[in-house]
Amino acid sequence: STIYILNGPNLNLLGKRQPEIYGRETLDDVADLCRDVAGGHEIKLLQSNWEGQIVDWIHEAREKAAGIVINPAALTHTSVAVLDALNTFDGPVIEVHISQIHKREAFRHHSYVSLRADGVIAGLGIEGYAAAVRRIVSLLGRG
Ligand code: DQA
Numbered sequence: 001s002t003i004y005i006l007n008g009p010n011l012n013l014l015g016k017r018q019p020e021i022y023g024r025e026t027l028d029d030v031a032d033l034c035r036d037v038a039g040g041h042e043i044k045l046l047q048s049n050w051e052g053q054i055v056d057w058i059h060e061a062r063e064k065a066a067g068i069v070i071n072p073a074a075l076t077h078t079s080v081a082v083l084d085a086l087n088t089f090d091g092p093v094i095e096v097h098i099s100q101i102h103k104r105e106a107f108r109h110h111s112y113v114s115l116r117a118d119g120v121i122a123g124l125g126i127e128g129y130a131a132a133v134r135r136i137v138s139l140l141g142r143g
Contacts (some may be wrong), residue, residue: 008073
């Protein structure tokens with residue numbers, strides 16, 4: 001089965017954007033890391049700067065994915081639409097933040113997505129994505 005790795009606004013610039021906060025590794029490195037720990041599962045990594053595209057991919061995941069890893073980026077803190085979409089998805093959902101959001105500005109401390117997420121990871125850098133995939137694999141079973 002397939003695990004979707006969804007990424008929100010500005011994460012296309014991962015590696016170039018505020019590297020002191022988000023590191024120098026890119027989304028391609030994230031995809032490699034996720035594939036290394038995916039067992040028999042397929043990884044589909046997607047990124048958009050558009051809230052509606054993220055919502056559409058979550059709807060697509062209802063048919064095509066067994067689990068979702070999501071870094072909603074800034075939409076974490078603003079988007080009831082992303083939360084509502086995730087609430088239509090039956091499989092495991094793990095929320096990932098590269099930075100330790102609780103150590104940052106107060107507006108980053110609240111997450112709408114956490115109301116749905118089965119697990120939340122923050123501050124582990126891009127290793128957080130691998131930890132999230134491992135958790136989904138263990139929840140789904142191999143293959
Ligand atoms: C982020 C944290 C968010 O607050 C921020 O808006 C991002 C990235 C992270 O991965 O640390 O764009 O989700």
